[in-house]
Amino acid sequence: REQNMDVDFGVVLKEWRQVRRVSQLDLGLSAGVSSRHISFLETGRSRPSRGMVLRLCDELEVPIAQRNRMLTAAGMSPAYAERALSAEDMAPMRAAVEWTLKRHEPYPAIAMDRHWRLVAMNSVSERLMAGFGVGVGDSLVDMMVDSNFVRQALVNYEEILRHMIARLRVESAHFGHDTVLEDGILRMQSVLGDDALNVDGIKPAIIPAVYDFGGMHLSLFSTISQFGSAEDIALSELRIELMFPADEATRLTLETLAKT
Numbered sequence: 001r002e003q004n005m006d007v008d009f010g011v012v013l014k015e016w017r018q019v020r021r022v023s024q025l026d027l028g029l030s031a032g033v034s035s036r037h038i039s040f041l042e043t044g045r046s047r048p049s050r051g052m053v054l055r056l057c058d059e060l061e062v063p064i065a066q067r068n069r070m071l072t073a074a075g076m077s078p079a080y081a082e083r084a085l086s087a088e089d090m091a092p093m094r095a096a097v098e099w100t101l102k103r104h105e106p107y108p109a110i111a112m113d114r115h116w117r118l119v120a121m122n123s124v125s126e127r128l129m130a131g132f133g134v135g136v137g138d139s140l141v142d143m144m145v146d147s148n149f150v151r152q153a154l155v156n157y158e159e160i161l162r163h164m165i166a167r168l169r170v171e172s173a174h175f176g177h178d179t180v181l182e183d184g185i186l187r188m189q190s191v192l193g194d195d196a197l198n199v200d201g202i203k204p205a206i207i208p209a210v211y212d213f214g215g216m217h218l219s220l221f222s223t224i225s226q227f228g229s230a231e232d233i234a235l236s237e238l239r240i241e242l243m244f245p246a247d248e249a250t251r252l253t254l255e256t257l258a259k260t
Contacts, residue, residue, distance in 0.1 A: 009053070009074040010042040016060045016070075017042075019176050030059045050076050063175055065233045082233035085119065093227065093235060100225070101125075104242050106258030108220065114171070114237035115180045116140040124258060125243075131213065141168075141184040145191060155210040161188050163207055208246035218253060219246040 017027055017038075024042070028035040033052075040046035048056070053074050057067045068078035085094050101109045101122040108125040112118050118136050121129060129135065132150055134143050143150055144161060151157050165188050172181035211218040220243040230236035245251035 008044060009048065009070065010044045012070050012073045013038075013056065014042045016062055016066070016176060019173070020060050022060065027056070027059060031055050048074055050074075054079070061174075064231070064236050066176060068233075080231060080233050083235070085234065085238070090232075090235070096227075097238075097240065100240055100242075106254045107245065108243040108254075109240065111238060111240050112140065113234070113239075114175065114178070116184070119238065124254065127257065128218075141187070145184075145187045153211050153213055155212050156207075158192060159207060160209050161192055164188060165192075206246075210246075216253060217249055219250045220244065221246050 017024070023035075024038040025035040028038045031038075031052075032055075037046060041048055041052075050071070053070055053076065054067065056062075057070060062070065064080045065082070068080055071078055083090055085097070097111050097120055101111065101120060105122050105124055108128055109122045110118055110125050110129075111120040117139050118129070118134070120136065126135075131153075132143055132147055134140075134147075141164075144164060154160060165185055168181050168185045168188070172178045172185065175181070206221045208219045208221040211220075222241050222243045225240045225242070227235050227238065230238075245254060
């Protein structure tokens with residue numbers, strides 16, 4: 001991971017407390033200890049037990065990759081592994097991803113990691129992404145920023161870019177200001193310029209991405225799923241995005257594409 005693991009526990013604890021905007025008093029109350037004890041942990045006057053580290057992580061909603069960092073900073077062994085989805089013991093989870101993507105056809109579906117890199121796609125998404133020159137392992141952030149074809153094909157490009165910036169901000173904050181996501185935000189804002197702050201008016205219930213591929217119209221909205229109670233780092237960060245037709249014409253087009 002991009003963060004340095006060779007730091008004191010107190011420094012890391014204070015970082016996360018400030019990221020979550022929680023006072024020592026509030027953290028102490030929620031964790032069942034005094035604010036004085038939190039202060040002593042942050043200054044190094046007290047050392048935490050393994051249980052206390054994990055309790056504080058729960059209260060601060062620290063992602064599991066960063067829980068390893070906090071444990072290591074406290075001089076303890078990590079608690080979470082990071083396995084490849086292709087690993088033998090990940091077979092049930094891999095099957096669940098493949099089943100979900102396949103059963104969603106004829107509509108597009110993808111799986112991606114925390115940095116918006118494509119991990120897997122169903123056949124419909126493969127065909128659509130191939131038109132953008134994008135495949136497994138590529139970044140959707142790079143695609144949105146760097147692809148001139150996307151800018152031409154995505155009718156409401158600027159609107160979707162603003163929506164993605166909002167999503168990236170939320171996700172980056174969840175991970176404690178992820179440098180890759182923050183870089184993506186800056187790149188997207190540079191594309192929009194002054195329009196990045198254009199949020200006037202009441203938004204509709206959902207904002208579909210509207211594509212025009214040489215006269216072929218597609219209007220798609222999406223839902224996002226994640227594994228519940230995941231104890232593996234990569235699995236906890238994996239997201240499955242299922243896209244649905246926002247109008248009847250798109251539904252018919254996707255069903256026709258699937259048949260051909």
